[in-house]
Amino acid sequence: MSRLCGVVKYVSxxxxxxxxxxxxVCKDLRSATEPYLHSCVNLYDEWDPxxxxxxxxxxxxxxxxxxxxxxxxxxxxxxxxxxxxxxRRATQINNADVPAPILEDIIRNLAHLRIFSWDVNRDMPYPxxxxxxxxxxxxxxxxxxxxxxxxxxxxxxxxxxxSLDFGVLNEEVIDGQIMQPPKGMRELSGxxxxxxxxxxxxxxxxxxxxxxxxxxxxxxxxxxxxxxLNASNRLPALQELRFSGQDxxxxxxxxxxxxxxQCMDWGQLRRLDLGLGCSRSFYEIIGPHxxxxxxxxxxxxxxxxxxxxxxxxxxxxxxLQELKLLDFQxxxxxxxxxxxxxxxxxxxxxxxxxxxxxxxxDDEDEEPYYHDYDSIxxxxxxxxxxxxxxxxxxxxxxxxTGPGGGCxxxxxxxxxxxxxxxxxxxxxxVFVDLKRFHSHLDTLFxxxxxxxxxxxxxxxxARSVSIELFQSFFQNDLDCPLRFLxxxxxxxxxxxxxxxxxxxxxxxxxxxxxxxIRIRRLDRDDAPHPLDGGFTVDSHEDWVRYExx
Numbered sequence: 001m002s003r004l005c006g007v008v009k010y011v012s013x014x015x016x017x018x019x020x021x022x023x024x025v026c027k028d029l030r031s032a033t034e035p036y037l038h039s040c041v042n043l044y045d046e047w048d049p050x051x052x053x054x055x056x057x058x059x060x061x062x063x064x065x066x067x068x069x070x071x072x073x074x075x076x077x078x079x080x081x082x083x084x085x086x087x088r089r090a091t092q093i094n095n096a097d098v099p100a101p102i103l104e105d106i107i108r109n110l111a112h113l114r115i116f117s118w119d120v121n122r123d124m125p126y127p128x129x130x131x132x133x134x135x136x137x138x139x140x141x142x143x144x145x146x147x148x149x150x151x152x153x154x155x156x157x158x159x160x161x162x163s164l165d166f167g168v169l170n171e172e173v174i175d176g177q178i179m180q181p182p183k184g185m186r187e188l189s190g191x192x193x194x195x196x197x198x199x200x201x202x203x204x205x206x207x208x209x210x211x212x213x214x215x216x217x218x219x220x221x222x223x224x225x226x227x228x229l230n231a232s233n234r235l236p237a238l239q240e241l242r243f244s245g246q247d248x249x250x251x252x253x254x255x256x257x258x259x260x261x262q263c264m265d266w267g268q269l270r271r272l273d274l275g276l277g278c279s280r281s282f283y284e285i286i287g288p289h290x291x292x293x294x295x296x297x298x299x300x301x302x303x304x305x306x307x308x309x310x311x312x313x314x315x316x317x318x319x320l321q322e323l324k325l326l327d328f329q330x331x332x333x334x335x336x337x338x339x340x341x342x343x344x345x346x347x348x349x350x351x352x353x354x355x356x357x358x359x360x361x362d363d364e365d366e367e368p369y370y371h372d373y374d375s376i377x378x379x380x381x382x383x384x385x386x387x388x389x390x391x392x393x394x395x396x397x398x399x400x401t402g403p404g405g406g407c408x409x410x411x412x413x414x415x416x417x418x419x420x421x422x423x424x425x426x427x428x429x430v431f432v433d434l435k436r437f438h439s440h441l442d443t444l445f446x447x448x449x450x451x452x453x454x455x456x457x458x459x460x461x462a463r464s465v466s467i468e469l470f471q472s473f474f475q476n477d478l479d480c481p482l483r484f485l486x487x488x489x490x491x492x493x494x495x496x497x498x499x500x501x502x503x504x505x506x507x508x509x510x511x512x513x514x515x516x517i518r519i520r521r522l523d524r525d526d527a528p529h530p531l532d533g534g535f536t537v538d539s540h541e542d543w544v545r546y547e548x549x
Contacts, residue, residue, distance in 0.1 A: 034066065040073040040115075043098070057098075060106045068109050075117035075142075076103075100125035107131055116160075117142040123152040133160060142200075156191045163200035163240075164191070170205050170225065170245075182225070189227040198236040205245035205275075226251040227260075235264040243275030252278045257285040271295040273324075283309030293317050297324035297350075311338050324350040324394075346387040350394035351380075352431055377418045384422050391481075393422065397430040399465065411465060420472040429486040430469070462489060463539060466517040474530045482530075485519045491543065513543040 043056065059065045076098070097120075104127060107113070113136050118124055132139060140162035145151050147167060156164070168184035192198065205225070229235075243250050252260075257279070266289035274282075277299040287309065296317065300310065314320075315338060323346060384390055397419065400412050419428070466487040473480045491513050518538040521530055528534035 035070045038067050038070040040075065041067075041071050042075045042077055044077050057102065057106070061102070061109060063109055069111045071110050072112060073115040073117065074106070074110065074113060075115075075119060077119050078121060097122060100128050103128045104131050107135060113139055115140045115142060115162075117144075118155065119144040121147050124155045126154060129155060129158060133158060136160075151187055151191070153187075153191075157194060159197060161195050161198050164195075164198060165202040165204060166191075167204045167206050168225070185225065185227055189229065192227070192235050193233055195236050199238060200240040201238055202242040202244055203250065205243070205249075225249070226256055229259055229263050231259050231262045233263045235260075237265045237268040239268060240271040241269060242271070242273035244273065245275070249276045250278070252282040252286075254279075254281040254285075257281040261285050261289065266290055267292050269293060271322075273297040274299065280309060283313060287313045288316070291316060292319070294319055295322035296320065297326070299326045314338050319345055321345050321389075322348040324348075324352075326352050344386055345389065346383070347389045348392040348394075349383070349390060350429075351396070352394065353396055377415050381418060381422075384424075388424070391424060391426040393419075393425055393427075394429040395419075395431070397432065397469075399432055411469060416469060416472060420469070420476050423473070423477040423480050425473070426481050427484045428473075428482065429488060432487060432489045434489055434491045459539070462487070462515075463517060463537065466519060467535075467537065470519045470535065471531055478529070478531075483521045483523075487517045487519075489515045489517075491515075515543050516540055 041056065041060070043054070043060075059067045060071070062068075103125070107116075107128070108131070116132060116136070116139050118141070132141070137160075139160055141158055141160035142163040143155060143161065144165040145156070145167065151166070155161075166184070166188050168188065169182050188203070192201070266286055269290060270292055272290065272293055272295070274297065290313065296314075298310070300307075314323075380395070397415060398412055400410055419430075466485070469487070470482070470485045473482045516539070520536050520538070522528070522534045522536065
């Protein structure tokens with residue numbers, strides 16, 4: 001039995017998606033996999049009093065069921081409703097929230113709870129919170145609060161609060177006046193100053209749809225989107241800090257950086273996501289304190305000459321394991337050149353560039369600027385050679401025109417060959433920019449066409465080139481450990497009428513969208529080799545909004 005448990009533990013680490021299949025083989029495997037299958041349990045916040053409760057809830061309430069000994073993380077998610085607007089009221093009557101006494105009984109019945117996640121847009125019943133604090137005083141409380149107008153201050157004031165995902169409107173308008181700072185920032189500041197156990201924070205910016213005019217923060221000079229702090233305030237020693245959302249940037253001006261550098265121990269930070277960018281002052285004042293970073297995501301900002309400051313920051317990070325670079329113009333190859341010989345602990349690298357168009361140009365045949373890909377791949381190979389633990393890569397890989405010309409139909413041979421020879425990789429994601437195959441803005445409209453990802457790429461061709469890239473790894477190395485490839489085709493959706501003519505000073509409203517093809521290697525022992533079809537392909541018919549840019 002101990003040998004069987006060892007095998008199951010290996011599967012849980014290397015192929016956790018296969019645990020469910022293992023549990024169906026025999027009773028012994030069922031018993032060995034249950035601790036892993038039920039270490040994290042997700043419940044939906046839905047309750048129909050006229051029907052039996054969810055089978056999983058029944059098990060969690062049963063003191064004789066061994067599942068109570070396996071659960072380490074209990075997570076309550078928002079109900080799976082999503083009905084049309086006219087049906088919402090009736091649906092809520094039949095699908096009420098899970099009653100507080102049921103949640104209390106579940107918490108009482110669990111034997112080894114370590115993490116409790118409240119990802120529900122309603123107040124946590126106070127008796128549930130009180131029981132959680134009394135019975136599990138060391139539990140980590142994770143809260144997602146980004147879709148609520150009014151936060152649950154009882155919940156967010158709990159001494160158990162470990163992780164917080166908090167939504168802030170990019171502006172607050174009262175009687176036609178813009179309030180500074182917005183209400184969400186004032187509320188969050190009060191929460192943070194009384195949350196000594198908080199380790200992870202995500203500030204998620206979102207549009208104020210009640211505002212008479214919704215604009216991005218950088219289109220409104222003078223608006224400060226930051227926590228109201230003074231030098232005497234003390235923020236919790238965060239290990240993870242993230243700024244997300246497409247609607248605004250956090251304000252890091254010079255005077256604010258001087259204050260916030262004293263309010264928090266930045267040396268304790270291990271993971272940092274700077275969202276849409278930051279200022280020179282952030283690099284100058286706070287950057288030298290970020291010596292403990294293990295994960296960093298940043299956008300190369302061109303409002304100032306950021307190269308020197310980014311270089312100083314990257315070369316100082318001796319234990320960096322994950323690096324995500326989102327580059328909006330011309331310097332990705334230069335940034336990569338700073339890393340070889342400096343970082344040997346890198347496990348994950350994401351380098352994604354975004355080409356731009358001059359919407360006021362009269363040249364209909366103008367092509368957007370693209371990186372010197374050969375230079376990028378030269379530095380990538382060097383980086384790979386000095387980082388033996390690098391197993392996860394995300395990078396741009398351009399398509400070239402097919403035999404007939406005009407439409408993309410094949411990979412750039414030299415770059416695809418370099419990628420396929422990185423034989424230690426286990427997970428790869430490539431970004432394919434379809435915008436470069438259009439000669440004028442009018443052609444960027446995404447019109448429904450039969451079997452077409454865009455006006456320039458057939459869905460069958462997209463699937464074919466994705467499979468070709470996946471199999472090329474195994475053609476170079478039959479024992480390649482690659483388990484997952486994701487190909488992300490990216491495009492722009494214009495939000496103006498098709499006959500719209502761009503004018504000087506007028507904004508081009510576009511929506512970045514993507515379409516994904518996912519290829520996963522089969523993990524079964526009896527599965528055929530990937531070159532013989534031992535993989536699955538998952539693709540989507542519709543474009544979805546791309547949240548990374």
